[in-house]
Amino acid sequence: MARSRSLRDALLVLVGALCMHLATSFFGVFQPDLFSGDIIVNTQVNNHEAAPQNPLPDTHKDIERPLVIDTSVADVVDDFAETVIESHAPGWTVFTNLYMSNGTLFVISSRPSSEFPDIRLITSTGLPAENTPENIAARMPTAKDIDFITPTEARARWGASLDLAESHRNRVYPIHGSTFLFNDPQQFLDHYYHFCAELLLGAWAMWQGTHNVQVEPARADAFDAPPVTRAIFAHTDATGWRDRPGFNSYFLRAAFPDTTVETQADWQDRVAATAAHGAHARAWRLERVLLADRSAAFRGVVCGTQVHRTAGEAFHHMRNLGALPRWWWEPVRRAVLRFADVPGAAIERGVRAAMRADQGLPVPAPDERVVVTYVNRQGVRRHLIDADHDALVAAIEKLCAERGWEFNDAKAELLSKEQQLELVARTTVLLGVHGNGLTHLIMMSPTPVSTVIELFFPGGFAHDYEWTARALGHKHFAVWNDTYHTYPDLPWVDYPEGFQGTRIPVHAPTVINIIEERVAGRLP
Known part of the structure; x- marks a missing residue:
């Protein structure tokens, strides 16, 4: 049976602990190495007990140290970087240092607003x-x-607050990197052509x-x-830009x-985070x-009156400046x-x-097989008269x-994305009724004989795939049907009765003649 501890026992324990503390404190002043708090383990091995080993390299210098971000200096200085417009075409503007607060975009500049483009050619309310x-x-x-x-007005809005101790800090916070800010309504985003062949194509031309x-x-x-960060x-919401x-x-x-x-909810988060006024405005x-x-x-001349494609403003502006090289679209096409x-x-x-063309040699090369791909729309709305379709396929x-040559009667709904892209990448002549399937032309290889043949209801025309x-x-x-138009002899845009219907006629010999003449180089 254990003996119970008396008051005397407790006092002895306390006195012993006090003596130990005084001793270690006194000697530790003169011999700090003995009392560093480390546990020392002797790992020395005698030579006769183990084979000699090469010393391990000092890897401490190779260890990647964690990145420390000092948020106290994250774009919170008293001066405001002024906004610069790097380039502009109607509907397409590249800025450096563009500000946003409570949903409003701000251009900060010492120059008067009259020296900048008309805001009607920069943005809109974003309504459908x-x-x-x-x-x-x-x-x-x-x-x-x-x-x-x-800058003075910006400082009054978001500059340092006099009642704060850190009075050198403003209330502007950076969004680093490069941003594509699309102000388009959902109305046109969930469509393959408008998203890829118009919005992204125009953005890439401008960028x-x-x-x-x-x-x-x-x-x-x-x-x-510069890489596109976001x-x-x-x-639009997360589903609104997807086709x-x-x-x-x-x-x-x-x-x-x-x-x-980022989508509408994320943008509204940024709007709400900067909605405060007064001393908390940011x-x-x-x-x-x-x-x-x-x-x-669409308020620009090129898009509004000529090609009716928003990308046209960006493309023609940059091409007229000589800023678009011959292979400007290839980085995107090849990546996909x-x-x-x-x-x-x-x-x-x-x-x-x-x-081959630059060397004066014929195109296509003798060993380069011609590939004709027909986008078959007979299973969906807007398609050929059945008999005309059958005659066209038989003739091709x-x-x-x-x-x-190789002929492909392609039904997109039966092919995977990879199969569709592999096919169109090899295609020399792409043809079909006006419709979304022709958007694949953006993945075709441009050659002296690459051709797109678009079948319209007679009298109807749109610039989508032509431009x-x-x-x-x-x-x-x-x-x-049995006639055709090509640039610069183009008809007026029109959508007559029957344009969207299932009775679109086509004269097969007319299409065959176009294909033959193009491949032979007699129809440049």
Whole structure:
């Protein structure tokens, strides 16, 4: 049985502990190494007990130290970096140091606003577009959408608060990197053509041209434009920019794998975070930003009266400046095709053809097989008369069999994305009824004989695929049954009765003649 502890025992324990503390404190002053708090283990091994070993290298210097971010100096100085417009075309503006507070974009500049482009050509309210006077007026921007202020005014809004101890700090917070800010409504985003062949194509033309990027055919998948850090869709939710077949997200992720996506909810988070007034007013500073706005583009001459494609403003502006090289679209096209595991030989068709043409050799080369791809829409709305469709397919099959060419009667709904992209990358002639399937022309290799044949209801015409084909180096033909039009002899845009119907006629011999003449080089 254990003996109970008395008061005397407790006092002895306390006295002993006190003596030990005094001793270690006294001797520790003179011999700190003995009382460092470390446990010393003797790991020395005698030579006769173990084989000699090479000393371990000192790896301490190779250890990656954790990154320490000092948020106390994160863009919170008293001076405000002024906004610079690097380039501008209606609907497409590249800024450095663009500010946003409570949903309003701010240009901070010592220069008067009159020296900047008209805000109607920069942005809009972002509302869906309707062709009515009321809607047109409602989409016109005001100072609530974009405003111009001086550095002094910016300092009054977001500068240092006199009642704060850290009076040198302002209340502007950076969004580093490059931002594509898309102000388009959801109305046009969930469509493969409008998203990939119009919005992203225009953005890339503007971005490439702004940074004067040179693309060499030998390394056409390389470019040195600043990487796109994020894409912000300010007026749609996470599903609103995705099309039903899934090509929008596939294309964006393949072409820009490092780019993060923010949508309306994220943008509203940023708006709400800067909604305070007075001493707590704050703003975001976007380091580099491309602002794209569909309504603003349609107020421009090129888009509004000539090609009716928003990308046209960006493309023609940069081409007229001489800032778009011959292979400007190749980095994007190749990124998507490589992501889809398309063989390099198919991707390089355009470069091989260009080299032959530059040397005065015939194109296509004798060993380069001609590929004719027909986008079959007979299972969906807007398609050919059944008998005309059958006659067209039979005629193309006969032509290709006689010439040793490849013919593909492609039903997109039966093919995977990878199969579709591999097929179009090899295609010499792409044809089909006006419709979304022709958007794949953006993945074709541009060659002296690459061709897009678009079948319209007679009298109908739209610039969608005509302008896009021409901008990317393909020859386009608009077929009205037994006649055709090609640039610069183009008809007026029109959507007559029957344009969207299932009774579109086509004269097969007319199409066969176009294909033969183009491949032979007799229809440049």
